Amino acid sequence: MTDLPTSPFPAFLVGLPVLLATLSLFFRARGKAVVGLAGSLLTGVMALFALFEVTRRGTVIHILGGWEPPLGILLRMDPLAAVFIGMTAVVGIFISLYAWRYFRAQEATTGGFPLFWPLWLFLWAGLNGLFLSNDLFNLFVTLEVIGISAVALAVLSGKKTALVAGLRYLLVAITGSMAYLFGVALIYGSTGTLDLGLLGQVLEPGTTTTFALLVITLGLMIKMAGFPFHFWLPPAHSSALAPVSALLSALVVKGAFYILLRLWMEVFGVSLTYAAGQLIGLAGAIAVIWGSWQAFMQTSLKLIVAHSSVAQLGYLLMIFPLLILAPGVTADSADWLSPAWTAGVYQVIAHAFAKASFFLSAGIIIMALGHDRIESLRDLVGHMRITALAIAIAGVSLIGLPPSGGFMAKWMLLKGIFLSGQWWWAPVVLTGSLLTAGYVFMLLRLAFAPAREKEAFRPVPRSLEVCALVLALGSFLIVLPADNLIQFLQSGEVFGTGIESIMEGGAHGND
Amino acid sequence: MSVLIDGLLAILAIYLALQSLLAPRLIKSVFLFFAFGLALALAWVRLGAVDVAITEAAIASGFLGVLFLDALRDFSPAFPAKQKNPEAAHNVLVKNNTKSLLLSRIPLGLGLGLFLLIALEAVWKTPEGGGLTAAAEAFLPESGVEHPVTAVLLNFRAYDTWLEIGVILMGLLAIFAVGGIKVYRKPNMAAQDPMLRQVIMFFTPVLFLFGAFLLYFGKTGPGGAFQAAVLWGAIGILLHLGGKSIIEEIPRWLRQLILTVGILFFLVLGFLFVAGGNALFEYPRAYAGLLILIIETLAAISIAAALTAIFANLNQMKEDPNETESIN
Structure with missing residues (x-):
């Protein structure tokens, strides 16, 4: 290295x-x-x-x-x-x-x-x-920096709802950090190193390693709001100021996912079991269905968008079972691996653009109306054409219709699912898309519906609408360099020495 | 003999922790928490980690305790009346739902117990890795200091320490974010109290000297910037309670400079090394000792100022009842 x-x-x-x-x-x-x-x-x-x-x-x-x-x-x-x-x-x-x-x-x-x-x-x-x-410990320090600044940003409005949600967010973030740190201490105690590259070579399977993997994964799941630790996300993300909501949903939660991806692929190859992968995939699948359904049931725009984040983060968890073969199965080539994990990366990027745009649009609507109850979105197209367009485009990417970035992500995820033979995840992806289509079209139907009574839309700076639209368009434009991007990602040898143990069906861990 | 002491200490720590959690009145909880922190500090001493012991006693027991007491004073007018109601409501709830609660608690308790057992096994079975102690000792002569912990914190892993100084600064920003930057009335309590004046006049120089000693001693033994900062921060808190809030009275630019000089100097120095073709925080070997002492001194000043400012802001927020209402 x-x-x-x-x-x-x-x-x-x-x-x-x-x-x-x-x-x-x-x-x-x-x-x-x-x-x-x-x-x-x-x-x-x-x-x-x-x-x-x-x-x-x-x-x-x-x-x-x-x-x-x-x-x-x-x-x-x-x-x-x-x-x-x-x-x-x-x-x-x-x-x-x-x-x-x-x-x-x-x-x-x-x-x-x-x-x-x-x-x-x-x-x-x-x-x-x-x-x-x-470095495992340095990752903890960066998680602290992110956690404290994110909580401070979340309560910036000073409103009571934001403070209540922010306090819960803080406690959850600390719990997640402590669980992660406990795992790091166990790893350091047993190997004497914190460097990810070295750990990937020296880590040996055993009770300590398995337990460290468990608490680290739990801590990071808490931080990325994976089911069943998703409860803190909707209040914290929906009660923050609009640009902050966008930052929290688009970027902050992705940090924990990034560590999880790196650790599962590079470090903990020896301790991963088929069952662990299936379990984390199941959590992701439940999050996709439950989050989308909850989003469908909300009546305020920011809560819809926040619940939608829970679902979209669920897709990210669903790539982990695909990285581990079933017991007894060995693979000759690693063909199925690359669509699986690059699907995760694409989903992260597509969601970052679409969700940032969505939250920024919600901020514009709150600025214009003073609230974000969705029945007031009637005739949005007549009043704020650009924002309506941004919502539509970002929504299409969230659903995963071609040719959006969300489509690329879900297409590669399905490819990974079928190539790895774990077909049972496919219906979840499709159902999630259908439910997403449900709440996106509900919003769009209202946006095109004629207004019942004249509601006052206050004028909003045009530049705000343009920012939201550019981000929404970004979630489509990222498809153009898809080939180069995937090749670029694969040139990184992220699996390192771990790839052999993955192709052997995680032989060490299946006991 | 030492097993007996350690055993008693372990039992004491757990007992105090339980008592602190179960105490019926908040004030009792806070004081038991003090005691718990001190027991933990003693445990760290027994484990040979004097640095951690000083930090535990100073931050966890001292600084946190002061914040708790402060919070308690803030809640106390509201609490006696309120405290009865939730308890009564709680009793009713327990009576009605005893069965269902019990049913949900059994699997929860079993699950937690199982988790603890596995955790214990995992800790017990941890193979001896040896850690990085040997490596740290081997490179100690090149680090510019003579104590391995200081060498790790300020040289080998200076990057982590630099980020942690940033975390403390952000803690202060987070408090501003909750309360907003407002102009508070100056607390004038007890400025005339002769006892308090004597305490301040006696302790200020003692704390300053002891802090400076810990800072300089960090080069050769347990101690360093964080421990010194807490003692210096205590001076600021004492002065603030005595009605002389230095951190609020100095000009704004100077306050910001004191708060940020630790992280700024550290970083600018690091950038200079990068500009010179080295890596970030890669000190020239000949000057490492001197540079580390300067960095530690400035960091201690910044951290002490941040701790004082955190206390001053929390403490003053309650002086004006209108301010607390505006938050809600």
């Missing part, structure tokens, strides 16, 4: 947003916003340059302090990390632009929430740090 080319980019991806966040604290309200927006744009552009660097040079590393692992910490930017960092950059830039206009429009009544900017930049640094980290 340490013979890979080094690059200063990983250090700047974490350091720069922290530097800008800290500097913004010296300014007063308006100055904070200016520094914050400039900082967001700068961080985003740098992240895209870093992504470009990885496409050119392959995986790059940065050995912090010059101390090689296991003693020191290594930042590694491989294709998977680069894709997540790039996604965060694009979605982050548009949410930042939206937030700038959104907060300025209500500066007179609310003070413009200047603390949003340092907290968001810290959050961004935490996300970049998480994607780059190659």
Whole structure:
């Protein structure tokens, strides 16, 4: 690992947003916003340059302090990390632009929430740090950075509902972190190393490893709101300010998924059992059905969107059973693996764009109406054409209709399901899509329906609507580079030495 | 003999924890929590982790305890009246639902018990990995300090420590986020109290010197920035309670500078190394010791200021009843 080319980019991806966040604290309200927006744009552009660097040079590393692992910490930017960092950059830039206009429009009544900017930049640094980290304990620290800044952002509005939901979010986040840390302590105690690359080689199956895998997986499931730990997400995400809701749903929950994916693929290959995979897949399947059904039953727009997140995150859990073969089965080639896990990555990207757009649209509607009860969406098309279009496009991607990014994700997921022979997951994917179509078309029907009575739509800055529309379009545009993206992801050798044990049907773990 | 002491300490810690959870009155819970923290600190000493013991005593028992007491004072006018009602309601609930509660609790209890058993087995069966102690000792001469824990925190894994300093700063921002940045009335309680004045005048220099000692001692033994910061933060809290809130009275730019100088200096220094072609936080070997001492001092100042500011903000929020209502 340490013979890979080094690059200063990983250090700047974490350091720069922290530097800008800290500097913004010296300014007063308006100055904070200016520094914050400039900082967001700068961080985003740098992240895209870093992504470009990885496409050119392959995986790059940065050995912090010059101390090689296991003693020191290594930042590694491989294709998977680069894709997540790039996604965060694009979605982050548009949410930042939206937030700038959104907060300025209500500066007179609310003070413009200047603390949003340092907290968001810290959050961004935490996300970049998480994607780059190659060390179990450092991952815990980045989870802390993300958790605290996310909770602070969630309660920024100061409303009672937000504070109640935020407190629960905080307790859940801490519980998840503690479970994760317990697992890390067990792993460190038994192997004496925290570096993911080394762990993948030295970890041996046994009670300790299995239990560590269990608590780490539980902790991360809590953090990514996997069923049955999804209860905290809808109140926390729906009661936050619109740009914050978008950040939380599009980016923050994906951090825990990223760690889970990395650990299952790279580190814990020896301890994975078929049953564990089926169990986590079942949790995902229930989340897809239950979350979609709950979304269908809601009467306010933000709650629909938040419940929809529970369902869309369920799809992410459904890729894990596909990574493990049934007992006794061995594979000659790893053909089925790549559609399975790249489906997860595509789902993350497609959902990030679509859900960010959806929450931003909800913010526009709240700004126009003062509330987000869905019966007031009547004649939305007549009043706010662009927002209605954004909702429609983002909704189509959530359902998974071609040619959207959501379609790509679900298509590859189905491909992975059939290639791995685990056909029983297929009906779940289809039912989830149908239910999603249910609540999206319910919204669209209202948007086209004539108004019963004249409800006052207050004027909303056009630039806000454009931000939401661009993100919605993004969820379609990501299909264009699909071939290159998948090849790029596969060039990263994420499985490392784990692939043999996966092809042997996880032979070690099936006892 | 040592087994006896350890056994008693273990029983004491569990007993205090249970008592703290089960205490009928919140004030009793808080004081038992103090005691529990001290028992844990003693346990850390017995385990040979003096650093953790100092931190446990200072942060978990000391700073957290002060925040709890403060919160308690805030709740106390509302609580006596309210406390009876939920309990009465709870009793009724228990009487009505005893059966169904019992039914749902049996599987839950069994599940938890099973989980604990597996956890114990997993911990028990943990193979000896040896950890990174040997590696840390081997590179100690190149780290610029003589204590392995300080070497790990400030040199080998400086990146983690730098992020943690950021977490503390964000804790403060989170409190601002809940309460908003407002101008509070200055607390003027007990400024004239001669006892309090004497306590402040006696403890301020003692705490300062002890903090400085821990900071410098971190180079060769257990101690360092975080432990020193808590003691210096205690000075700020004492002064604040005495009506002299330094963190609120200095100019704004200076306050922001003190709060951020720890993380900023650390980072800018790191960037300078990167600009010079090295990695982030890769100190030149010859200056490592000096740089680490400067970083630790500035970090301790920032953390102490953050702890003081956290207390000052929480403490003042209740001075004005209108402010608390505006949150709801």
